[in-house]
Amino acid sequence: EAGVTQFPSHSVIEKGQTVTLRCDPISGHDNLYWYRRVMGKEIKFLLHFVKESKQDESGMPNNRFLAERTGGTYSTLKVQPAELEDSGVYFCASSRFYEQYFGPGTRLTVT
Amino acid sequence: RKEVEQDPGPFNVPEGATVAFNCTYSNSASQSFFWYRQDCRKEPKLLMSVYSSGNEDGRFTAQLNRASQYISLLIRDSKLSDSATYLCVVTMKTSYDKVIFGPGTSLSVIP
Numbered sequence: 001e002a003g004v005t006q007f008p009s010h011s012v013i014e015k016g017q018t019v020t021l022r023c024d025p026i027s028g029h030d031n032l033y034w035y036r037r038v039m040g041k042e043i044k045f046l047l048h049f050v051k052e053s054k055q056d057e058s059g060m061p062n063n064r065f066l067a068e069r070t071g072g073t074y075s076t077l078k079v080q081p082a083e084l085e086d087s088g089v090y091f092c093a094s095s096r097f098y099e100q101y102f103g104p105g106t107r108l109t110v111t
Numbered sequence: 112r113k114e115v116e117q118d119p120g121p122f123n124v125p126e127g128a129t130v131a132f133n134c135t136y137s138n139s140a141s142q143s144f145f146w147y148r149q150d151c152r153k154e155p156k157l158l159m160s161v162y163s164s165g166n167e168d169g170r171f172t173a174q175l176n177r178a179s180q181y182i183s184l185l186i187r188d189s190k191l192s193d194s195a196t197y198l199c200v201v202t203m204k205t206s207y208d209k210v211i212f213g214p215g216t217s218l219s220v221i222p
Binding site (some may be wrong): 033048091 | 143145153154155156157160187198200202208209210212213214215
């Protein structure tokens with residue numbers, strides 16, 4: 001069974017630019033989560049999809065972040081415009097029930 | 112007070128040692144509990160779920176004490192490959208599932 005995949009693995013952009021991260025969950029997993037880990041800090045929840053619906057987006061830092069999951073399959077997380085403090089590793093996870101399986105993450109660097 | 116707290120670490124132990132990690136959570140509505148391990152610059156990987164009756168998987172034993180709102184992970188006969196950061200994860204069932212990661216405890220097993 002293929003695991004959670006994320007693209008790109010690394011992204012370096014300048015402040016003010018736009019970046020879109022993609023996550024492909026494990027097939028059949030209705031739950032999809034986005035997390036972020038800023039250097040030296042713990043992993044923070046961003047949002048949770050159940051199929052195509054946003055179940056909880058209380059962790060989204062501000063309206064520069066937009067997540068979508070059209071058709072309930074893959075998800076994108078867009079940051080527009082990016083700021084320096086957005087740098088970190090963005091993890092996606094999927095689950096059928098409560099046990100979550102993580103993707104390898106996208107390391108985002110905003111310069 | 113953080114919702115999920117863990118031993119600050121780091122733990123440096125010799126091979127073959129037994130090491131225990133503790134995790135406390137503040138919200139009594141917490142329902143599901145997990146231990147994840149995260150290797151340096153990698154994604155978190157599910158180590159084990161934690162059940163009320165306690166559970167064991169080889170050298171790893173997890174226990175839950177709901178009254179004290181406390182979770183533990185015991186590793187026996189430590190191996191070099193056990194070196195990683197161990198994350199305590201708590202899920203609360205409110206109107207949606209809220210997932211909270213602890214800050215993690217770093218373990219280094221020394222030859």
